[in-house]
Amino acid sequence: MLFMPKIVDHDRYRKELLKKCFDLFAQRGYGSLTMRQVAQEIGVSTGTLYHYFPSKEALFLQLIEEITQQDTSISADDIQGVETIEERILALGQFLMEHEDYFHKQTLIFINFFQQPELEQEPIIEAVKRSNQRYQEAIMQFLGIDNPAIANHVSCLIDGLISQRAFDPESVSIKGQMELLAQMLSAYLDNQPIS
Amino acid sequence: MLFMPKIVDHDRYRKELLKKCFDLFAQRGYGSLTMRQVAQEIGVSTGTLYHYFPSKEALFLQLIEEITQQDTSISADDIQGVETIEERILALGQFLMEHEDYFHKQTLIFINFFQQPELEQEPIIEAVKRSNQRYQEAIMQFLGIDNPAIANHVSCLIDGLISQRAFDPESVSIKGQMELLAQMLSAYLDNQPIS
Amino acid sequence: MLFMPKIVDHDRYRKELLKKCFDLFAQRGYGSLTMRQVAQEIGVSTGTLYHYFPSKEALFLQLIEEITQQDTSISADDIQGVETIEERILALGQFLMEHEDYFHKQTLIFINFFQQPELEQEPIIEAVKRSNQRYQEAIMQFLGIDNPAIANHVSCLIDGLISQRAFDPESVSIKGQMELLAQMLSAYLDNQPIS
C-alpha cells in the first residue's frame, strides 16, 4: 500500500492520546484546562499535541465524538443465568458500580460540552443525543421492557444516582437503590391489568 | 442609624450582583467565563465588580454560598387540597416544572464547583452537602415519607430528570414520570407488609 | 477681605498634606506609590487628595518644589563657640547626624524625580539644581572656605556618606569621617603657600 502508509498508526496514536485526555477534561473542564497541562499530563510536547489536533476545540470535539462512539454495553459475561427482571436489575446495578467512574466522567464531559456556546456544537450535538438514546434502548433491551416511560424512569434514576454520588458517594447506595427499584417495578407490573 | 451606615446598601447591592451572575456561571462555567464578560453582562465596569468581590474565585464562592442559603421550598399555595401521596407527587412534579430552569442551573454550578480543584472548596463544600440534604429532607417531609431509601429514590429520579432534560427536553416528560412514580410507589407501598 | 477668603487656609492645608507625603515618596518611590496609599497614609479620602492636587504628577512636583524651597540650614544654636575650621567641621557632622534621615529622604526623592522622564521636569529641574548649589554655598560659608574645589570635596563627601549609610549604617560613621576630614583639611591648608 504505497499511498496509505502510516495513516493507521497516526490515527491509532491519535485515539490513544484522546483516551488519555478523557480524565483530564472530566476533572478540570474545558475552560479550566490548558493545552500545556494536557500535553504534560499525557506525556507529549505541545508541538506534538498540535501535530495530532489542530486546536483545543478540535481536541475536545474529537474526544466527545470518540465517547459517543464507544459502546460500553453490558457484556455477555454479566448476564450469566439472569432471568427474572429483579435479577436483571441487580445485574444492571453491578454493571453500574463497575463503571461508575467512567459514567460519571462521561456525564461531566457532556455537561461541559453544552456549556461552551462558542464551540461548533452542531455537528456533534446529534451524536450526543443519539448516544444517550442508545443507552436507554440498551437498558430497555437488557431489562426486557418495552414501555418507554419505564425505560425513562430507570435511566433517569441511574443518571441521578451517578450524579448524586458524585457530590457525596455516601449519600446513596447503588445496590440499595437497585433493590428498591426491583421491588417497586415488580409491584407495579404485577398490579397492571393484562393488556 | 449612626452605626452600620451604608453596609446594608453595599451588601444588598453585592447580593443583587450575585443574583445576576447566577445564569452566567451556569451557562458558561467558571473556567470559561471572564470577569470582563461578567461585568458587561451584569452592567457594571470591571472596576466596580472588583469593588464588590475581591477576586473571581471569591465571586464564585460567594455565589455558591448564596445558593446554598436560598430556600426554594414548596410554598403553601402549592399544597392546596393535596392529600394522598399520588396527589403530592403530582404537586411535586408541578413544582419541579415551575423551577426546572433554576434547578438545572444550580446543578450545573455545583458540578462546576467540584471540578475546580484549585478553588478553596473546603469552607463551602459542607454547605453544599448540607444544602443537598435539606432538599432531600424537604421532599421526604412533603411526601410524608420516612423511608430514606424511597426518599433517595425520589430525589435521584428528580436529579436524573433534570439533567436528562437539560440535554434534550423532549427525551422525557416531568409530568409523565411523576405519574408513573405515583403509581409505582402506590403499588409498592400497598404490597408492603403492615409494619 | 471679601475676595481672598480661605485661600490661605486652603494653601496651608495643602502644604500640611505635602509634608505628610514626604516620607511616603521617599520610602516607596513615585512609580510604586499609589494615590490610594497616599490618601490612606495621610488620612484623607482620594477625593480630598484630588481636591488639593489635580494629579499624582502635580502632587509629586509640588512636593519637590516645596523641598527645594525649604531652608534646612544650620541654626545659630549650632554655632555656639565654634571658631576653628576643625570645630566647624565637627559641628557640621553633628548637624548632619541630626538631620541624616531628612537628607537621605530628600536625596531619594530627587533621584526618583530624575528617573521619571514622562514628568514635566523642566519647570522644576532648575530649582533642584539651585537648591543643590545653595547647600554647597551654605557649607562654604559656614566653614569659611572660598575655594570651590574644597567646597565640592566636602559636599561630595557628605553626599557619599549619606548614601553609603543608607545601604548600611554600620559601614561608616559620620563622626569618624568628619574628624578625618578636619585633619586632612588642616594638613592640606597648612601646606598651602600663602596666597
Added chain:
Amino acid sequence: MLFMPKIVDHDRYRKELLKKCFDLFAQRGYGSLTMRQVAQEIGVSTGTLYHYFPSKEALFLQLIEEITQQDTSISADDIQGVETIEERILALGQFLMEHEDYFHKQTLIFINFFQQPELEQEPIIEAVKRSNQRYQEAIMQFLGIDNPAIANHVSCLIDGLISQRAFDPESVSIKGQMELLAQMLSAYLDNQPIS
C-alpha cells in the same frame, strides 16, 4: 554532551537579556517600568520575557544578583607605571571617568532595590552589602592603604561625586576632585607621626 544539553544556551540568553535590562531599570526605576516596556526595549515579546523570568520581581532580583557578581575592577592596563599614591589616585579618577555611567546606573538600581519593601530582599540584601564592601577593599588595595577610615573617605567621596554629577555633570569634575584628594592625602600622610 548528553547531560546538560541546552541549559547553557538558555542561561546564556537569560544573562544577555538581563544585561539589556540594566539601563532600563536604572533609567526608569522598578515601579515605573512595565514588563511591556522591558520586552519592547530588549526586543522580545512579553511571552518570551516570561519564558526566561517567572515574574517582574524575579527579573529585578536576578538583575541585582548579576550586578553584585560582576567584577568591574581596575584592569592591569590601567596601572602601567603607577607608583606613588598621587599617581594611583589619578589613575583611579581615570578609571571612574571611564565607568561613570555604569557606576551611576548601578547606584540607581541599588537605591531602587532598597525602596521596594514588598520585594523579597533578604536573600539578596547581603550580596549587595558584600558587593559594596568588595569595592571598598578593591580601592584600599589599589591605593595601597590599610587605614579603613581613609578607605571610607575615598569611597564616600567617589559615591558623592557620582551622585552629584548625576544631577548636574557640570557641578563638579572628577579629575579636579581626584587631584585635590591626592594633595590632601599627601599632606595628611606626611603630617602623621611615624607609627
Added chain:
DNA sequence: AATGAATGAGCGTTCATTCAT
C-alpha cells in the same frame, strides 16, 4: 469641602498557537 463608589485604560501574567530546528 469631603467622601468613596464608579470607571476603563493599563498592568503583570497566561494562554492557545506557530514555527525553526
Added chain:
DNA sequence: TATGAATGAACGCTCATTCAT
C-alpha cells in the same frame, strides 16, 4: 515526527481619576 522557544491577544486585577452625593 517531535520539540519547546517564541508570539501577542486576552486574562485577572489595579490604578489614576471622576463625580454624584
